[in-house]
Amino acid sequence: MFGYPPPPDSQLHNIEEQVKKAVESAMQGYAPRNSDVSQFYSNPATTDLDILFRARYSIEKSLRTIFNSIAEDKRRRPEPVFRIVEYLIKNELIAPQMGNAIREVYSVCSPAIHGEDVSPAQVDFVRNTAPELISALEVISERYA
Numbered sequence: 001m002f003g004y005p006p007p008p009d010s011q012l013h014n015i016e017e018q019v020k021k022a023v024e025s026a027m028q029g030y031a032p033r034n035s036d037v038s039q040f041y042s043n044p045a046t047t048d049l050d051i052l053f054r055a056r057y058s059i060e061k062s063l064r065t066i067f068n069s070i071a072e073d074k075r076r077r078p079e080p081v082f083r084i085v086e087y088l089i090k091n092e093l094i095a096p097q098m099g100n101a102i103r104e105v106y107s108v109c110s111p112a113i114h115g116e117d118v119s120p121a122q123v124d125f126v127r128n129t130a131p132e133l134i135s136a137l138e139v140i141s142e143r144y145a
Helices: 009-026 035-042 048-070 081-090 096-113 120-144
Strands: none
Touching: 009 096, 009 120, 035 048, 035 120, 048 081, 048 096, 048 120, 081 096, 096 120
16 A cells, blocks of 8 residues: 555545546546546446455556556566655656656545445445556556557
8 A cells, every 4th residue: 555544535525536636637638548448437236345355456457558568677466556656756757747647546435445434425436437547557657569
């Protein structure tokens, strides 16, 4: 995890707006990718845990794809996600706002991965932010592939 708990439910709406602004900024001039991502998150048959697991998995997979395509030091052990995000920000491959967006969505998904309870507001937050965030990360990974 990123070392801090997910934000309280009362802050999720404001953070959702920040995530959407960061993603919109990252996508300037690029078309969204992977339309099946949005369909997955909007499908009422998809369980809450499926949403959180898939969001975290997709975020982490995209970040590792970007990192592995540009990192000079190929390590045997995978880098922790928070280090990948820091590396991408430091090397100006993503904006700090995009890094914050990744951290926020990831931190909301993480408790479910570790068997903790999540609130309906947290699930809605991920449902409303993950498709665009994942699409933006896929576009970014294509830039460096």
